[in-house]
Amino acid sequence: MGGDVESVECVLRHGNLEDVEMDPSRLKEASAFIKKAISEKAFPGAVFLVARNGTVVAHEACGEAVSIPPELSKPMKLDTIFDTGSVTKPVATATSLMILLEKGKVLLDDPVNLYIPEYTGGGKEKTTLHNLLTHTAGL
Structure with missing residues (x-):
């Protein structure tokens, strides 16, 4: 992508x-x-x-x-x-990402650092968009 x-x-x-x-x-x-x-x-x-x-x-x-x-x-x-607190993550971010997925602009298995090159070090290179969406990135 x-x-x-x-x-x-x-x-x-x-x-x-x-x-x-x-x-x-x-x-x-x-x-x-x-x-x-x-x-x-x-x-x-x-x-x-x-x-x-x-x-x-x-x-x-x-x-x-x-x-x-x-x-x-x-x-x-x-x-x-x-004050929307933590609502932005599930509502705005996940929805926006699903729209991009539907349009074929991203894949859930894409590494995060494909879109944020600075997201590296300590194994972060293996973190996928799917990991972020499912809270399995270890953050």
Whole structure:
């Protein structure tokens, strides 16, 4: 494969449901689902964005960004920044890698240092993308 990986640019534009031929009842269901979960205390708040084919058809903030302690309560805003912690690894990295795999740009048995040449020494040359994804790289 040789580390030949393309970059992808994603540009979103605002539009309406008719532009993307989307059923408005589905969007109402999604919004109601999130608001119900907030009212049932599943989580304090959320920001959600729905886009189809690069067109944003909904962007909504619900609930609270900070709820504990109550005296520090702050409403959720569209630009609230979230601490995602360790979610990035399984959600973003693994998904991105699977997209590259599907496009034939990488193989799971490729050594990591094919893409990160500095990843060497101490046996690291044998570490594969599969090892990283399955937490078997010994890191």
